[in-house]
Amino acid sequence: MRLRENDDGGEKEEVVENDVTLAQNQWCPVVNAGFSSPKRLVVVGYALTTKKIKSFLQPKLEGLARNKGILFVAIDHNRPLSDQGPFDIVLHKLSGKEWRQVVEDYRQSHPDVTVLDPPDAIQHLRNRQYMLQAVADMNLSDSYGIVGVPRQLVIKREACAIPELVNQAGLTLPLVAKPLVADGSAKSHELSLAYEQFSLQKLEPPLVLQEFVNHGGVLFKVYIVGDAIKVVRRFSLPDVSKWELSKDAGIYNFPRVSCAAASADDADLDPTVAELPPRPLLEKLAKELRWRLGLRLFNLDIIREYGTRDHFYVIDINYFPGYGKMPEYEHIFTDFLLSLGQGKYKKRSG
Numbered sequence: 113m114r115l116r117e118n119d120d121g122g123e124k125e126e127v128v129e130n131d132v133t134l135a136q137n138q139w140c141p142v143v144n145a146g147f148s149s150p151k152r153l154v155v156v157g158y159a160l161t162t163k164k165i166k167s168f169l170q171p172k173l174e175g176l177a178r179n180k181g182i183l184f185v186a187i188d189h190n191r192p193l194s195d196q197g198p199f200d201i202v203l204h205k206l207s208g209k210e211w212r213q214v215v216e217d218y219r220q221s222h223p224d225v226t227v228l229d230p231p232d233a234i235q236h237l238r239n240r241q242y243m244l245q246a247v248a249d250m251n252l253s254d255s256y257g258i259v260g261v262p263r264q265l266v267i268k269r270e271a272c273a274i275p276e277l278v279n280q281a282g283l284t285l286p287l288v289a290k291p292l293v294a295d296g297s298a299k300s301h302e303l304s305l306a307y308e309q310f311s312l313q314k315l316e317p318p319l320v321l322q323e324f325v326n327h328g329g330v331l332f333k334v335y336i337v338g339d340a341i342k343v344v345r346r347f348s349l350p351d352v353s354k355w356e357l358s359k360d361a362g363i364y365n366f367p368r369v370s371c372a373a374a375s376a377d378d379a380d381l382d383p384t385v386a387e388l389p390p391r392p393l394l395e396k397l398a399k400e401l402r403w404r405l406g407l408r409l410f411n412l413d414i415i416r417e418y419g420t421r422d423h424f425y426v427i428d429i430n431y432f433p434g435y436g437k438m439p440e441y442e443h444i445f446t447d448f449l450l451s452l453g454q455g456k457y458k459k460r461s462g
């Protein structure tokens with residue numbers, strides 16, 4: 113294992129390396145396969161951080177995968193990617209220009225390998241200026257509801273100009289300040305809530321200022337794995353009342369509210385807040401976003417504007433999120449990998 117530097121040379125992340133070379137044609141007698149003939153193994157090369165490996169590649173996933181004829185193999189960062197495998201699928205979430213180039217070159221030279229996902233498409237989500245653009249462009253509105261994004265302003269530099277810029281843009285307080293770059297570093301998740309215009313000068317650009325939308329303190333995480341969708345509830349920031357807004361001045365930093373411990377699925381909630389967004393609306397949104405973003409593995413944070421039944425906002429999109437927290441992810445993920453592997457094999461032999 114060694115440390116790899118990010119684009120900006122600052123934040124570092126661990127990468128895992130091992131040394132596995134596979135035979136050219138891998139066939140396996142799939143466990144529990146009964147009378148059926150041996151199936152071809154689907155070999156998945158992965159390049160993930162140690163944290164991601166721990167949360168995603170859990171024993172249950174690996175066991176189920178093995179039974180279904182899927183083999184996970186760690187990519188060795190000290191050897192050329194083309195010398196490894198052969199892989200049917202490459203799964204990756206690492207940062208750095210160098211790594212993006214390695215994956216891009218590999219994609220070009222190995223068109224028969226499914227690379228999840230294209231580096232450029234992943235990179236697009238790493239900037240909050242562009243992250244939600246595809247949702248805004250969709251203008252999704254049908255009988256099931258309306259899906260939009262909060263109004264936001266990008267501040268690249270000069271904190272002292274923020275109050276005036278916010279005024280000119282006509283943004284309504286409170287505002288959520290989010291670091292412009294969403295590169296997975298701890299800093300990129302350091303958000304704050306600003307109640308009052310003057311104190312906005314204390315913020316540190318580059319950032320995005322987004323209107324805070326009251327949503328009853330619950331958000332919906334919509335996990336997407338290819339064509340599959342899974343929705344869970346999470347606790348979120350509480351609503352801000354007009355009274356609080358007039359009373360509170362200043363900027364408040366808040367911790368990562370949307371992560372692990374805060375599942376709201378079993379909580380006793382106001383049903384109008386807890387009701388999941390309509391399935392057909394999410395199906396439409398996910399399908400269109402898969403296409404517009406060119407990604408197959410991501411999740412969306414969606415909130416319902418408090419007091420409405422069908423007015424939704426997408427506030428965040430994450431590439432290869434914490435699938436370990438998605439119910440039944442082992443089955444959904446292995447089925448997805450199999451469908452990719454088999455599709456490819458059919459194409460080759462057809």
Ligand SMILES: Nc1ncnc2c1ncn2[C@@H]1O[C@H](COP(=O)(O)OP(=O)(O)OP(=O)(O)O)[C@@H](O)[C@H]1O
Nearest residue numbers: 262288301322323324325348349369370413427428
């Ligand atoms: N516009 C908004 N209106 C209301 N609440 C918001 C808004 N933006 C963010 N929040 C709250 O802040 C939390 C963190 O924001 P966001 O999801 O954008 O950050 P993140 O660091 O990218 O999160 P993640 O850990 O999911 O990647 C959200 O889960 C939600 O509770």
Ligand SMILES: O=P(O)(O)O[C@H]1[C@H](OP(=O)(O)O)[C@@H](OP(=O)(O)O)[C@@H](O)[C@@H](O)[C@@H]1OP(=O)(O)O
Nearest residue numbers: 163164167295296370371372430431432433434
């Ligand atoms: O750490 P967790 O398992 O919670 O997964 C989180 C994931 O971290 P990881 O990539 O290090 O795994 C985050 O990625 P980065 O932006 O930080 O790269 C982001 O996608 C979060 O939204 C995920 O939380 P979720 O949205 O699924 O709750």
Ligand SMILES: [Mg+2]
Nearest residue numbers: 370413428429
């Ligand atoms: Mg989020």
Ligand SMILES: [Mg+2]
Nearest residue numbers: 294428429430
């Ligand atoms: Mg995020």
